[in-house]
Amino acid sequence: MANGAAGELVDAGNGSRMKGRMGKKxxxxxxxxxxTSKEILAEPEERRLEVIAGVVEEKAxxxxxxxxxxxxxxxxxxxxxxxxxxxxPGGWWIGTEADIELGPHDLVRPDxxxxxxxxxxxxxxxxxxxxxxDWVCELVSASNRxxxxxxxxxxxxxxxxxxxxTTPPPPRGRPPGRPARRSRR
Numbered sequence: 001m002a003n004g005a006a007g008e009l010v011d012a013g014n015g016s017r018m019k020g021r022m023g024k025k026x027x028x029x030x031x032x033x034x035x036t037s038k039e040i041l042a043e044p045e046e047r048r049l050e051v052i053a054g055v056v057e058e059k060a061x062x063x064x065x066x067x068x069x070x071x072x073x074x075x076x077x078x079x080x081x082x083x084x085x086x087x088x089p090g091g092w093w094i095g096t097e098a099d100i101e102l103g104p105h106d107l108v109r110p111d112x113x114x115x116x117x118x119x120x121x122x123x124x125x126x127x128x129x130x131x132x133x134d135w136v137c138e139l140v141s142a143s144n145r146x147x148x149x150x151x152x153x154x155x156x157x158x159x160x161x162x163x164x165x166t167t168p169p170p171p172r173g174r175p176p177g178r179p180a181r182r183s184r185r
Contacts, residue, residue, distance in 0.1 A: 037107040041099070041128060052151050054105035060143040070096060070111045070139055077112060077137075091117050092135075093124060101128040106155055110136040136161050 034054025043049055048059040062070065078094040093115040101107050113133040115124055124131045136156060138148040 034105045036104050037101045037128065038104075040107050045099075045127065048109065049107075050109055050147075051105060051107045052147075052155055057147060059109060063141065066139055066141055073137065073139070074112045077114070081114065093117060093120060095124065095129075098124070099128040100133060101130050102132060102155060102159065108152060108155065110152075111139045112137040132159055133161065
């Protein structure tokens with residue numbers, strides 16, 4: 001093939017001209033319709049759906065390790081920051097796995113979220129919670145790594161939400177950062 005006039009290719013074998021897209025922008029694909037939070041909320045709560053920028057994704061069911069860490073983390077944070085009676089500073093409403101609507105095309109279900117009581121005098125209620133939390137935490141696992149560490153962070157950042165991605169403990173219950181014991185021979 002040889003170049004002919006601008007935007008054409010000439011087949012050297014038979015001299016025919018074929019119009020091409022040389023130097024032109026590729027045609028735009030039609031954008032998919034954005035799904036709204038309202039549509040997602042019509043689905044059963046058991047489906048564990050989230051929508052970010054109008055794109056729906058079903059959260060994977062948590063592994064046992066993930067659920068244990070989430071339960072313990074929510075409990076510890078709730079005990080310490082949720083109540084002054086237990087020796088903590090108090091002043092927070094702490095919730096786990098709540099559907100939170102951040103906009104018409106953004107509905108997330110963070111593993112743990114917190115609302116400061118001085119900013120939210122009444123405990124968040126209902127599904128979805130329409131009060132933007134002051135803090136969120138996502139437990140990162142292989143099945144949701146990109147969504148929790150990239151896509152959700154992009155969503156949380158403009159709202160000034162502190163996001164603390166953490167990971168479930170490694171196998172054999174070894175604390176993160178601690179090297180495995182070496183066997184003595």
